[in-house]
Amino acid sequence: MIRLLLAFLMLPLLAGAAPAPRDWTKTVTRTADGAYRIGNPAAKVKLVEYLSYTCPHCAHYAGQSGPTLREKFIRSGSTSVELRHATRDRLDLAATVIARCAGPAGFLGTSEQLFAKQDDWYPQGMRFEQSNAQRMALYPQGAQVRALAYGAGLADIGKARGLSDAALTACFDDDAAILQIAAMSDKSWKAIAAAAAPQPGGTPTFVVNGKAYASLDWAKLEKILRAAGAK
Structure with a gap:
């Protein structure tokens, strides 16, 4: 009898318990042209970023924007971001293949790691490419990019994110995927x-709800996003 009474008394508490808010950073979809969209598909604020992994401005922006853009605006569902590649060179392409090899679930985290460690792998990759130019010229194009990924230390970033050598090789051998990039x-x-x-334009370049913005830092972009309804 006492147990039944206690259960009855707890019913209002259980009924009033609010469900945990959805974490929209876990929702990642691939668009028809191969870009990755992170967040609520019905978000009020739709941000597009054109990015290059060898771009120091992109790395700086990624480091500054993450705590607010990812952990607040995207997580809340108010904002989605679509990341579109604007590759600049073979080293950039190698990094892009690594990021995309992680698939939708691992793409954002791998991209963030690539930017966070850019000061390490970028100069290492430049040195490797210069030192091995003649040897690499004998390889097929896909093998050249793969060799550059390993020589720069990009493959190590992919492996730390759970990618195997076999998975990486398959991604670099996927001609259709590289053509899509x-x-x-x-x-x-x-x-x-x-x-x-x-x-002349450069990366990162942004589009907010259809309006393009060039040469913005995070402080200026944050104001635009908040004015559009990001929260």
């Missing part, structure tokens, strides 16, 4: 040029 990058650079005209 090239096609996306071509479109991205055209969009970047249009956003920055008449000045």
Whole structure:
């Protein structure tokens, strides 16, 4: 009888318990052209970022924006971000393949690691490419990019994120996926040029709810996002 009474008394408490809010940073989808969209598909604020992994400004932006953009705006569901590649060189392509090899679930975390460790792998990759240019010229294109990924230490970042050597090899041997990156990058650079005209454009470039912005730092972009409804 006492147990039944206690259970009855607890019913209002159980009924009033609010469910845990959804973490929208875990929702990652791939668009038709191969970009990755993170967050609520129905978010009020839709951010597009054109990025390059060898771009120091992109790395700086990633470090500054993460605590607010990812942990507040995206997590809450108010904002989604679509990351579109604008590759600049073979080392950038190698990093892009590593990030995408992680798949939708691992893409964002791997991208963040690539930017966080850019000061290490970028100069290492430049030195490796210069020292091994003649030997690498004998390889097929895919093998050249794969060798660069290993020589730069990019493969180690992928392995730390759970990728095996076999998985990495499969990703670098996927000609269709690499062609998709090239096609996306071509479109991205055209969009970047249009956003920055008449000045030359660069990465990162942003689009917020359809309006393009060039040469923004995180402080300025945050104000634009908040004004649009990010919270």
